[in-house]
Amino acid sequence: MHPLTEQQIRASFANATRREAASAALPDLDAVPWDRLEYLGWRDRRAPRSAYVVLELDGAPAGLLLRATAPDPTRVRRTTLCAWCQDVRSTDAVLLVARRAGAAGRAGNSVGTLVCEEFTCSQNVRRVPTASEVGTDDEDVRALFVAERVAGLRERSRHFVEGVVRGR
Template sequence: MNPLTEKQIRASFVNASRREAAQATLPDLEALDWDRLDYLGWRDRKAPLSAYAVVPVDGEPVGVLLRSTDAKSGGRRRRALCAWCEDVVVTEDVSLYVARRAGASGRRGNTVGTLICTDFRCSANVRRTPTRTELGDDDSMRDTIVELRIDGLRDRSSRFVTEVLRDA
């Protein structure tokens, strides 16, 4: 993912008011390893039910404001498969995130939701070493499996954001 500035991130939000975008607590952008991120996602440490994801769509960053009823807020999380990274190893730290749709549809209260890793670790999950079960007897497939996972994450996260934008 291309490195983003605070201004670019705040301007990228499609389903948040200017006030919501201005009040978002951003992560430490200098500490991020942008080369190993397929999207930028974080929970707002000042507002535990708020989270954000900035996903490249057609080469442009598109930010969405997300809400969770269970992300680190004391709610009971269930074992589930993240819809973005589809990691079969990490299934106990997945939360339901809901995004208001962009535009008039969102102002009418329409939302779209999906299961995502609670701490947005999808980029790390897809880069983990494949298990023996995933590889079988063919160690030469290691890099191919990781690349397929990365492509899948990029596609699924982009499709979610495109769905937030639908009818905007």
């Protein structure tokens, strides 16, 4: 992913009002490992139910404001499959809902997906696969397996953002 500025990120939010985009608490952009990300995702530390994701769509940044479901302290914690990285080993996935962009969003239409709670998908897909996952200890096969996981993450996250932005 190409490094983005605060201004580029705030301008990229397709489903947020100007006020919502201006009030978003951004992460420390200097600490972001841009070359190891398929998307930038973070939770708003001031509003824990608010989350954001930005990725490149048609060569330009496309961002979404997401809402997480309310935490339920009585909920039994279960490992859940992330729809983007398809990893169950590292963290729980949470339901994140995005208001659709444009008239559809103003009419109340939204779409949701399960995503890693702390947006660790890019780390998860780069994890060295076990021999049982790839069927061999061959480093070339493992590298190909990781490359396929990275490509899959890019495609699935892009498809979700594109669906919110373009109503697909």
